Amino acid sequence: MSKTNARVLAFMTYLNDVKEGGETQFLLQKTAIVPKKGLTLIWPSExxxxxxxVPAPNEEKYIATGWFELA
Structure with missing residues (x-):
């Protein structure tokens, strides 16, 4: 029997501040989140x-990301 997991939520935590650029854009919601160290975003994996x-032209953007799954 095959077992499949369904990703239901995604998350991302910004690990550093970014002074210019680096936003995360949600296209259909027409919104952009500015990276701020420690900020965690959670959204449906759909x-x-x-x-x-968005690229940060003058520095690196570091994130930790993952998913919540239903088994």
Whole structure:
């Protein structure tokens, strides 16, 4: 018997502040989150929450990310 897990939530924690750029954009929600050290975002792992990272032109952006799954 095959066991599948369904990702239901995604999370991301910013590990550093970014002075310029580096936002995380949620496309359908038309919103952008500015990276702030310690800030954690949690969102549904569905097509309704497509997102992308905006490049930070002058520094690195560090994140920790993962998913919550139903077994």
């Amino acid at each position: 097509w309704t929450h497509m997102h992308r990272g």
